[in-house]
Amino acid sequence: MRFSLSINGRIHHVDEDGQTPLLWVLRDTLKLTGTKYGCGVAQCGACTVHVDGQPMRSCSLALEAVSSAQIVTIEAVDGAETKAIQDAWVARDVPQCGFCQSGQVMSAVALLRAIPAPTDDDIDIAMSGNICRCATYNRIRAAIHDAAGRLGSGQS
Amino acid sequence: MRWRRSSGQSQRRRFGCLPILALVVVAIVLALAILLRPQPLPQAQSLPANHLRTEVVQLRPVAAFASIANPQARSIALFEEAGRVIQHPRCMNCHPRTDRPTQTDAMRPHMPWVTRGTDDAGAQTLRCATCHHDANFAASGVPGNPKWRLAPIEMAWQGKTLGQICRQILDPPRAHMNREQLLHHMTEDELVGWAWHPGGQRTPAPGTQAEFGALIKAWLDTGGKCPA
Numbered sequence: 365m366r367f368s369l370s371i372n373g374r375i376h377h378v379d380e381d382g383q384t385p386l387l388w389v390l391r392d393t394l395k396l397t398g399t400k401y402g403c404g405v406a407q408c409g410a411c412t413v414h415v416d417g418q419p420m421r422s423c424s425l426a427l428e429a430v431s432s433a434q435i436v437t438i439e440a441v442d443g444a445e446t447k448a449i450q451d452a453w454v455a456r457d458v459p460q461c462g463f464c465q466s467g468q469v470m471s472a473v474a475l476l477r478a479i480p481a482p483t484d485d486d487i488d489i490a491m492s493g494n495i496c497r498c499a500t501y502n503r504i505r506a507a508i509h510d511a512a513g514r515l516g517s518g519q520s
Numbered sequence: 521m522r523w524r525r526s527s528g529q530s531q532r533r534r535f536g537c538l539p540i541l542a543l544v545v546v547a548i549v550l551a552l553a554i555l556l557r558p559q560p561l562p563q564a565q566s567l568p569a570n571h572l573r574t575e576v577v578q579l580r581p582v583a584a585f586a587s588i589a590n591p592q593a594r595s596i597a598l599f600e601e602a603g604r605v606i607q608h609p610r611c612m613n614c615h616p617r618t619d620r621p622t623q624t625d626a627m628r629p630h631m632p633w634v635t636r637g638t639d640d641a642g643a644q645t646l647r648c649a650t651c652h653h654d655a656n657f658a659a660s661g662v663p664g665n666p667k668w669r670l671a672p673i674e675m676a677w678q679g680k681t682l683g684q685i686c687r688q689i690l691d692p693p694r695a696h697m698n699r700e701q702l703l704h705h706m707t708e709d710e711l712v713g714w715a716w717h718p719g720g721q722r723t724p725a726p727g728t729q730a731e732f733g734a735l736i737k738a739w740l741d742t743g744g745k746c747p748a
C-alpha cells in the first residue's frame with residue numbers, strides 16, 4: 365500500500381505493508397540510516413525518532429500509524445536544544461562506539477524541550493529507555509546538565 | 521675449480537604426476553565418503569515451555585453456582601471465580617502497588633524502567649506511548665490499546681488478598697467508580713478487554729470478558745459479598 369510520510373520536512377512516498385515498522389522504512393527504504401536498529405523490540409532506544417515532537421521508538425511503530433504525523437530523525441533534528449546537546453556531546457566526548465547515540469541524542473533533545481533544567485532524577489526517568497552498551501551514562505548525564513546550563517545562560 | 525654435481529647417486533628422487541593424482545583422488549573419495557555417509561536425521565524436539573501456545577483456560581459459568589443455596593456463600597464463590605481473572609498477571613501487571621508496572625506471567629519489573637507519571641500514562645518524558653500504541657504490534661511484540669495506562673495507585677491490587685481487592689473495588693474513593701460503573705468497567709471496558717486478546721505469546725486471562733462480566737454481575741446481584 366502507498367503511504368505519504370512527512371519526514372524531516374519532506375514528503376516521501378513509500379509503498380510498503382502498513383504493519384512495517386517505521387524503522388525499517390527509514391533505514392531500508394529511505395536510506396536514513398542515522399536511526400539505528402538495536403533490538404527491534406522497544407528495549408534499547410537506538411531507534412528513537414520524534415513523532416509530532418514526542419520521542420518514540422520507531423521499531424515499535426507501524427507505518428500506517430504515522431502517515432499523518434510529522435517525523436523528525438537524527439539527520440534533521442535542530443533548534444537551540446539540539447545545538448546545545450551536540451556541543452555538550454562533543455565537549456564531553458560522550459560517544460564510545462556511538463551505536464546508541466542517535467537515540468540518546470533524540471531522547472536528550474526531547475527532554476530539554478520538555479524540562480529545560482532537568483534534575484538527575486528527570487534525566488534518569490527520561491533516558492532510562494535508552495541503553496548504552498559502552499555505559500556512557502555518566503557522561504550523558506553530565507552533558508545534559510552542561511547543555512541545560514548553556515541553554516539557561518543563553519549561550520546556545 | 522668449478523663445482524660440479526657428482527654422480528646420479530645424490531640426485532633427488534623424482535615422482536611422476538600419476539601417484540600425486542592418485543593421492544588427490546583418494547583424498548576426495550575419502551572426504552565424500554565421510555560427508556555422505558548415512559546419518560540419522562535430527563529428531564523433532566518439543567518446544568521449550570515458554571514457546572508453547574498456552575491452552576485456553578475456561579471460567580465456570582454463573583449457572584454452575586446455582587446449587588449454592590446460601591446467597592452469601594454463592595456471592596463469595598462467584599467473586600472467587602471472577603478473581604481468577606482479577607488476579608491474573610494480564611490484569612495485575614497494570615495494577616501495581618508502586619509507580620512502576622510489572623510484566624510477563626512472572627510479573628517481573630517492567631523493562632525499560634518506566635514510571636506512572638501524573639496521569640498514569642507515563643512520565644512526561646517517557647510516555648507509555650513511546651512504545652505502546654493503539655493495538656498490539658506483532659513486529660516488535662509490544663502490546664497496545666488506545667487506553668494503555670496503569671490503574672491509579674488507589675486501585676493497586678498487587679500484594680493484596682482477593683478479599684482486600686474485593687472490598688477495595690466496592691469502595692468508590694479507592695475504586696474511582698460506583699457499582700454500576702464497576703460493572704461497566706469489567707464487562708465493557710476495552711482496556712480490560714485487552715486481557716483476553718493480549719497478542720504475542722502472552723497468556724490470555726481465563727474465559728472471555730462476557731463470561732467474566734456475567735460473574736461480576738451475578739456477584740453484585742447477590743449482594744457483592746467479599747471473601748475474608
Ligand code: FES
Nearest residue numbers: 402403404409423
Ligand atoms: S531498536 Fe527500537 S528500541 Fe531497540
Ligand code: FES
Nearest residue numbers: 460462496497498
Ligand atoms: S556509545 Fe556504544 S552503545 Fe552507547
